Amino acid sequence: xxxxxxxxxxxxxxxxxxxxxxxxxxxxxxxxxxxxxxxxxxxxxxxxxxxxxxxxxxxxxxxxxxxxxxxxxxxxxxxxxxxxxxxxxxxxxxxxxxxxxxxxxxxxxxxxxxxxxxxxxxxxxxxxxxxxxxxxxxxxxxxxxxxxxxxxxxxxxxxxxxxxxxxxxxxxxxxxxxxxxxxxxxxxxxxxxxxxxxxxxxxxxxxxxxxxxxxxxxxxxxxxxxxxxxxxxxxxxxxxxxxxxxxxxxxxxxxxxxxxxxxxxxxxxxxxxxxxxxxxxxxxxxxxxxxxxxxxxxxxxxxxxxxxxxxxxxxxxxxxxxxxxxxxxxxxxxxxxxxxxxxxxxxxxxxxxxxxxxxxxxxxxxxxxxxxxxxxxxxxxxxxx
Numbered sequence: 001x002x003x004x005x006x007x008x009x010x011x012x013x014x015x016x017x018x019x020x021x022x023x024x025x026x027x028x029x030x031x032x033x034x035x036x037x038x039x040x041x042x043x044x045x046x047x048x049x050x051x052x053x054x055x056x057x058x059x060x061x062x063x064x065x066x067x068x069x070x071x072x073x074x075x076x077x078x079x080x081x082x083x084x085x086x087x088x089x090x091x092x093x094x095x096x097x098x099x100x101x102x103x104x105x106x107x108x109x110x111x112x113x114x115x116x117x118x119x120x121x122x123x124x125x126x127x128x129x130x131x132x133x134x135x136x137x138x139x140x141x142x143x144x145x146x147x148x149x150x151x152x153x154x155x156x157x158x159x160x161x162x163x164x165x166x167x168x169x170x171x172x173x174x175x176x177x178x179x180x181x182x183x184x185x186x187x188x189x190x191x192x193x194x195x196x197x198x199x200x201x202x203x204x205x206x207x208x209x210x211x212x213x214x215x216x217x218x219x220x221x222x223x224x225x226x227x228x229x230x231x232x233x234x235x236x237x238x239x240x241x242x243x244x245x246x247x248x249x250x251x252x253x254x255x256x257x258x259x260x261x262x263x264x265x266x267x268x269x270x271x272x273x274x275x276x277x278x279x280x281x282x283x284x285x286x287x288x289x290x291x292x293x294x295x296x297x298x299x300x301x302x303x304x305x306x307x308x309x310x311x312x313x314x315x316x317x318x319x320x321x322x323x324x325x326x327x328x329x330x331x332x333x334x335x336x337x338x339x340x341x342x343x344x345x346x347x348x349x350x351x352x353x354x355x356x357x358x359x360x361x362x363x364x365x366x367x368x369x370x371x372x373x374x375x376x377x378x379x380x381x382x383x384x385x
Contacts, residue, residue: 273369
C-alpha cells in the first residue's frame with residue numbers, strides 16, 4: 001500500500017535560493033512543454049520527448065530532470081482527459097469544460113517537481129538530503145519531521161519524491177510502500193453514518209459530533225470576511241498567515257475519528273461498512289446557506305482515512321448503497337419518509353421504536369455491509385447432484 005510522508009526542508013539562504021530558482025525554471029519549462037503538446041494534439045510521451053528533450057537540455061536541465069518535466073506534463077493531460085471523460089468538468093459545451101479543454105495546461109511557479117533516486121538522496125541519520133538544482137547538486141539540506149515519519153521513511157520509502165514550495169517554505173513529499181496487514185474474517189460489521197451535524201456515527205455507539213468543527217469553521221469564515229473587507233496590508237498578511245489553517249484542523253479531526261473507528265473494529269474483530277458518498281455534491285440540492293457547510297466538509301477525506309487505516313490494520317471494509325438508510329427502521333425494516341421526524345429523531349411508523357436518527361442509520365449500514373460481505377463469500381459453483 002502506498003502512502004506519502006511529508007518532511008519540511010530547512011535550507012540555508014543560499015540553498016533556499018537554489019531550490020526556489022529550480023522550481024521556477026522547471027515549471028516555466030513545463031508550461032512551454034505543455035504549449036508544444038497542446039499545439040501537436042497532445043502526443044504520447046515518447047513523441048513529446050522527441051519535440052522537447054533537446055531544448056530542455058539546452059536550457060540547463062539534467063537528463064533526469066528533463067524526463068520528469070516531460071512526464072509531468074503528459075501525466076497532467078492524462079488526468080485532464082480522464083476528468084473530461086468522467087464528466088467531472090461539466091457537461092459537453094459547458095463553460096467550465098470548454099475553458100479547461102481549449103487552452104494548454106499551465107503550471108504554477110511553485111508547483112511540485114518530481115525527483116527520483118538519481119536526483120535526490122536521503123541521509124536519515126543526519127536528517128539531510130542531497131538534491132539536484134539548477135545550480136548543481138546541493139548537499140546537506142536539513143529536514144525535520146516526526147519520529148514516526150522518519151521511521152516510515154527509513155523502512156518503507158520507495159519511488160519518487162515531490163519538491164514543493166508553500167508559503168516560502170519547502171517540503172518533500174516522499175512515497176512509501178507500507179505492507180498491508182493480513183485481512184481477517186470479521187465476526188460482525190460496524191456501520192458508519194457520515195453527516196454534517198454529526199461527522200460520524202458508528203453502530204457501536206461512538207459519535208463524533210460536528211458542533212465544535214462547525215463552530216470553528218463559522219469563526220474562520222467570519223474572520224476571513226472581516227479581513228477581506230479591510231483590504232489593508234496587515235489584513236492581507238493575516239489572511240495569508242491563516243490560509244489552510246481550517247483545512248489542517250479538519251484533517252486532524254478526520255484522522256482522530258478514523259483512527260478511533262478502525263481501532264474499535266480491530267479490537268472487536270469486526271469489519272467496517274461505509275456509505276458510498278462519491279458525487280454527493282452533484283446529487284443533492286440545498287438552500288444557499290447550507291451550501292457552505294456541504295462544500296466545506298471533507299466527505300471523501302474522512303472516508304479515505306478510514307480506508308487506508310483499515311488496510312494497514314487488516315480490517316475488512318465494504319461500501320454500501322446509502323439510499324433510504326435514514327428512512328428505514330433498523331428493527332422492523334419498515335421504510336417511510338415520515339420515520340425521520342427531524343435531524344436527530346427517528347420514530348418508526350411501523351413498530352413505534354424511537355431512536356437517534358444517525359444511530360438508526362448506522363445500524364442499517366452495518367446490516368447492509370454484512371449482507372454485501374456474505375454475498376461476496378457465496379459460492380457460485382453449482383451444487384453437486
